Amino acid sequence: MSVIIKPIISEKMEMLTEQLNKYGFVVEKKANKVEIKKEIEDLYGVTVETCNTMIVGGKRKFRQTKSGIVKGRSKTFKKAIVSLAEGDTIDFFSNI
Numbered sequence: 001m002s003v004i005i006k007p008i009i010s011e012k013m014e015m016l017t018e019q020l021n022k023y024g025f026v027v028e029k030k031a032n033k034v035e036i037k038k039e040i041e042d043l044y045g046v047t048v049e050t051c052n053t054m055i056v057g058g059k060r061k062f063r064q065t066k067s068g069i070v071k072g073r074s075k076t077f078k079k080a081i082v083s084l085a086e087g088d089t090i091d092f093f094s095n096i
Contacts, residue, residue, distance in 0.1 A: 003031035003039050007092050008079065022083045023090055029055070029078045036080045047085035054079050 008024035016022040027036055033051040040048055058074040084090070 003028045003035050004043065005077075007090075009092065016081070020083070021086070021089070022081055025080045025082065027053070027078050027080045031078065031080075033080075036082070040082055044090050046088040046090060048082050049085055050083040052081045052083075054081075 005026040005028065008026060010024075013022075013024045016024070025036070025040070031039075033053060036053070037048045037051045040046065040051075055076060055078050058076045061072045061074060063070045063072075
C-alpha cells in the first residue's frame with residue numbers, strides 16, 4: 001500500500017523547491033515520517049534528509065443558490081514536507 005497520494009504543486013512549494021530543495025506531498029493520515037521517507041527514497045531514487053508532517057484542516061465553504069445558502073467543508077489531509085540531500089532533485093513533469 002502506497003502512503004503517498006500525490007505531490008503538492010503550488011507557487012509556494014515551487015519557491016521552497018527552488019530555494020531550499022524541499023518538496024511537498026499529500027500522504028495518508030496514518031503514515032508516519034519513517035514510512036514517508038522510505039517510500040519517497042524508493043519511488044524517486046533520492047536521499048531524504050528530513051521529513052516534516054502536518055495535518056491541514058478542511059476549510060468551510062458557502063455557496064449562494066436559488067434554494068438558499070449551501071454550507072459545506074473541504075476534506076482534511078496530511079501533508080509532508082521533505083528536504084532532500086544536496087544535489088538530489090525530483091522532476092514531477094519528466095514523463096509528460
